[in-house]
Amino acid sequence: MNRITQAFRRLTETNGKAFIPYIMAGDGGLSCLVERLQLLERLDATAVEVGVPFSDPVADGPTIQQAGIRALKDGTSLNDILVELTKAKANLHIPIILMTYLNPIYSYGINRFVEAAQTAGIDGCIIPDLPIEEEEIIAPQLAEAGIELIRLVTPTTPIKRVEEISNRGNGFLYTVTVKGITGARGEFDGGLSTFLSSVKQVSPIPVVAGFGISNNEQIAEMTKYCDGVVVGSKIVDLLSKNRLEELEDFMSAYKKSSANI
């Protein structure tokens, strides 16, 4: 069974909620990628989203854009990331979800990528510029390789379409919480709980909220209506400033509150 599905099964058994941090591969140098993954594994993250830097990240806000620019300046490529993950495969047990825009994969070659991702032990892929209408370009190959294509729904997605997308299955449904790009936010739309509840109602797979989530109060609020959260810009920011203690505090506070839910 895929490690993402396994991880969510364990959470269901313990009534826990998923916490999925996002990190940008190559930010701070590619050499610290595995170290960071191991740290997040130790801090009991459910899975990790590993961002592949791209020159034109249209779905991302300033924090992740800047991290991507730093990673690219450092010469990080998709191939380097796959090589690094392949080397560390035996020492990493946490599910790894690669988050990449389509072009780096397309340029690498779809089949060559899927093969290399499988070798690297990658469990899932999130491709933010690949709606279901275009996924034939890679979805069959990923399915064949046992890599889960994690699909997104957003507040603009009609509920019929949420149903259609979630019915395609795989590890979890990435539910974008805002009409907008990634990045920490102070406040969310008042209709968010209704939206998350309605997604939860139609989705046969776990529902994970993401985009803009940056503190434990928000996480506690969101997880009332869904099965977990992705935290991106906040984690990227703490890691790039090397504020590791703060990161540990943030994640352990989450664990405590999650245990109380």
Next chain:
Amino acid sequence: MKSTYTLPDETGHFGIFGGRFVPETLMKAVMELESAYREAKADPEFQKQFQDLLKEYVGRETPLYYAENLTKYAGGAHIYLKREDLNHTGAHKINNAIGQALLAVRMGKRKVVAETGAGQHGVATATVCALLNLECIVFMGEEDIKRQALNVFRMELLGAKVVSVTSGSATLKDAVNEALRYWVANVDDTHYLLGSVMGPHPFPMIVRDFQSVIGKETREQFLGRNEKLPDAVVACIGGGSNAMGMFYPFIKDEQVRLYGVEAAGQGIQTPFHAASLTKGKPGVLHGALMYLLQDEDGQIQEAHSISAGLDYPGVGPEHSYLKDSGRAQYHSITDQEALDAFQLLSKLEGIIPALESAHAVAFAIKLAAEMEPGQNLVVCLSGRGDKDVDAVKTRLQGGVTNE
């Protein structure tokens, strides 16, 4: 090419090119836009509104002018100029801006966001928004703002808000990124008025259709005058909207050769050019699969051209398809060649072309010389050169331009 050219297909593809590679947040908007457009296209009332504005506000039809002096200079085929430079606001961009703004109104969207490179599309959009009382935000690269200061002032004069984009190479590509991000966050009440035949389906189709008035008029004017079709048509290509507008009505006329002219910048053997079709490879950017300038890791490269309007690392998906299918041919012209043509057309014909259009003129001179004296070619003179006079002056005086 068969007489049954019906692209894009139902899913917005031109062969392997095109498509809708956008974040899920935008899918509802692009699907709504498509159905709104299909309804509008079939609605005689909408078509009349569009045609009336093209006639009375833009000043169409534009002349098809026989450039006798240029023809003598080139020493070959007869050269005709389709005078899009005589449109209101000075370029072809207004054709599409009017069509899409009417569509926005029809969809009940009162806010418009646009990107601009040279500023021509921004000015056209700001103009139409003033006319139709729409709120207008234009994203423009910081570099382009420097190169095209007068156009920035024009847009502001017309009531638009111009936002400077500093990310990436701070040119057209980055302005598109920011416009897309803005659209993602404001999709409920905002229409993205995309300025070229690029982006996710249905934009390449919509922009082509609105711009195809160029080719339709040219075809009729030429037939009326010569009782036959031209042997070749030539247009410059950044994203490719004036070229697509010119080519589309000729696609089924297999005997008419179609030539697109990209910017070779400092030369296609250097890294400083914008020749996506000549030097790029297929990839996905800004919602579509198309030829792209990119490095071996799939990172998009910066494009370079003396002309801000051609400074884009991609090219519309339909051009990508026409290249691969062989129906159109694509060539490139350097900054220097374009500058020479800029001056030449000014002196020979009393017409100062936009630097973008000067690329098409430069290629047409070469092409005409290779053709027979009895043959005919039409150049799409997509815009006028007023906006470029300052930069050209600096460059000719040996100063540093803001390239």
